[in-house]
Amino acid sequence: MTAGPSGEAAHGPRVAPRLHHAAIRCHDLGRAERFYREVLGLEVLRRWPRTEAEGGGDRSVWLALSGGGFLALERVEGGRREEGGAAGSQGLGATAPEGRGAEASDVAPAGWHVMALSMDRGERPAWEARLAARGVPVERRTPYSIFLRDPEGNRLALTHWPEEST
Numbered sequence: 001m002t003a004g005p006s007g008e009a010a011h012g013p014r015v016a017p018r019l020h021h022a023a024i025r026c027h028d029l030g031r032a033e034r035f036y037r038e039v040l041g042l043e044v045l046r047r048w049p050r051t052e053a054e055g056g057g058d059r060s061v062w063l064a065l066s067g068g069g070f071l072a073l074e075r076v077e078g079g080r081r082e083e084g085g086a087a088g089s090q091g092l093g094a095t096a097p098e099g100r101g102a103e104a105s106d107v108a109p110a111g112w113h114v115m116a117l118s119m120d121r122g123e124r125p126a127w128e129a130r131l132a133a134r135g136v137p138v139e140r141r142t143p144y145s146i147f148l149r150d151p152e153g154n155r156l157a158l159t160h161w162p163e164e165s166t
Contacts, residue, residue, distance in 0.1 A: 121160040
């Protein structure tokens with residue numbers, strides 16, 4: 001895209017798109033919902049039911065994100081995902097698979113790398129305490145972010161970029 005004389009794009013929208021929603025496939029929808037509600041404090045926006053022929057219960061749960069977007073937790077049937085180490089994990093969060101460090105995603109198959117959620121820099125100690133109190137292991141810390149996994153093994157970050165922690 002090239003800029004015109006007034007600095008605006010010659011073709012296409014003038015503003016970057018905002019996140020509308022992100023969707024995560026979950027083998028244990030109830031456990032995933034508890035994690036995102038109880039650990040991260042997200043509120044339920046909407047539930048999408050399954051039909052009786054599909055076994056009833058929820059097919060999808062939408063959770064509110066700041067800024068108007070939402071996180072869709074989508075039920076999937078079938079074998080458990082071994083990649084993220086969620087199978088058999090007892091806490092609300094999952095740990096990295098045995099023998100894989102925090103940077104193991106460098107050799108992982110293509111796909112979602114991380115979903116980063118914003119936090120204020122001053123809230124970092126409270127988030128650290130909240131995760132610890134709920135038994136959610138922190139995989140990695142940087143001057144800007146705290147990395148963890150949800151019960152399905154998906155990598156998450158709580159970040160205050162570009163403000164470095166003090």
